[in-house]
Amino acid sequence: MTKRRRWPWVVLLALVLLAPGYWWLFMESAEPEGAFTIDLAQVRRLANEVPGEKPSAIHFEPVAHFEFPGAAIVAGDGWGLEDMTVYAYQLVFPDQRVIVDTAMDEATAKQGGATAFDPEAFARVTKALSEARHVVVTHEHFDHLAGLATHPDAKALMAKAALTKEQLAEPSRMDPLVFPPAALEGYRPLETGALHALAPGVVLIKSPGHTPGSQLVYVQRADGAEALLLGDVAWHWRNVELVRERARLVTAVFLHEDRAAVLRELAELHRLAAAEPALTILPGHDAARVERAVAAGLLVKTFLPPAAP
Numbered sequence: 001m002t003k004r005r006r007w008p009w010v011v012l013l014a015l016v017l018l019a020p021g022y023w024w025l026f027m028e029s030a031e032p033e034g035a036f037t038i039d040l041a042q043v044r045r046l047a048n049e050v051p052g053e054k055p056s057a058i059h060f061e062p063v064a065h066f067e068f069p070g071a072a073i074v075a076g077d078g079w080g081l082e083d084m085t086v087y088a089y090q091l092v093f094p095d096q097r098v099i100v101d102t103a104m105d106e107a108t109a110k111q112g113g114a115t116a117f118d119p120e121a122f123a124r125v126t127k128a129l130s131e132a133r134h135v136v137v138t139h140e141h142f143d144h145l146a147g148l149a150t151h152p153d154a155k156a157l158m159a160k161a162a163l164t165k166e167q168l169a170e171p172s173r174m175d176p177l178v179f180p181p182a183a184l185e186g187y188r189p190l191e192t193g194a195l196h197a198l199a200p201g202v203v204l205i206k207s208p209g210h211t212p213g214s215q216l217v218y219v220q221r222a223d224g225a226e227a228l229l230l231g232d233v234a235w236h237w238r239n240v241e242l243v244r245e246r247a248r249l250v251t252a253v254f255l256h257e258d259r260a261a262v263l264r265e266l267a268e269l270h271r272l273a274a275a276e277p278a279l280t281i282l283p284g285h286d287a288a289r290v291e292r293a294v295a296a297g298l299l300v301k302t303f304l305p306p307a308a309p
């Protein structure tokens with residue numbers, strides 16, 4: 001056989017050898033095994049046990065954007081770039097405000113590879129953090145935590161920050177963010193069971209997997225409307241809709257994620273979405289889903305300015 005005749009066989013052999021790897025790293029999601037359970041009746045009970053008035057409104061700020069290939073977000077999707085919007089949320093009560101996720105400052109956004117950043121939106125988040133009664137994050141990744149960690153008054157803010165033990169256990173997960181050690185000095189992290197009532201209408205639901213410190217944040221407004229902020233258990237609604245994980249290359253190499261745990265959580269969220277149509281489930285970075293919630297009157301764009309003292 002001449003050299004010329006041999007090369008198609010070499011290419012074919014290479015494809016046969018590489019195809020399973022491609023499938024494993026970019027296409028395959030796997031089926032959920034075992035169960036993760038959210039007892040929504042219990043969550044609702046806890047949300048109503050804390051004395052005081054529940055939030056009347058949920059505001060949000062889209063602070064920055066990433067662009068990821070579709071398959072990075074949902075294994076098996078295409079290679080076209082898709083938007084990943086970075087949000088901060090402000091729960092507005094008659095007598096207090098609570099921040100859920102703090103987005104990130106411009107320097108951290110650049111380091112982390114963001115493609116767009118809105119300095120005015122972030123300035124509003126910074127002000128709102130100073131005013132808030134509680135600050136919580138869905139998990140310990142920089143695009144959710146840096147707004148707090150890089151805040152000029154980070155040390156003072158820690159007095160009202162409800163960061164959990166799990167969220168602070170592995171600082172390398174915050175990369176490229178380094179939480180200022182001085183701000184953490186003497187800090188006593190929140191240690192909770194599976195459910196924790198944070199404020200009237202607000203319950204934290206432990207959901208380790210994407211990171212050890214991941215938690216869902218359930219919010220019941222005073223008028224009964226309900227939102228479930230997923231953090232990054234799901235990046236987009238398609239993860240829940242199809243019960244499909246991110247590409248394995250992303251979860252194994254970049255995120256060091258407990259993929260089996262996330263799949264169980266996605267399966268439970270999929271079940272909840274069908275069983276509880278009035279509950280609005282909001283993935284971490286899905287602008288279309290957020291816009292729908294705005295149109296439905298659940299979310300309001302732009303934070304309220306600090307209330308007059």
Ligand SMILES: [Zn+2]
Pocket residue numbers: 141143144232284285
């Ligand atoms: Zn995120």
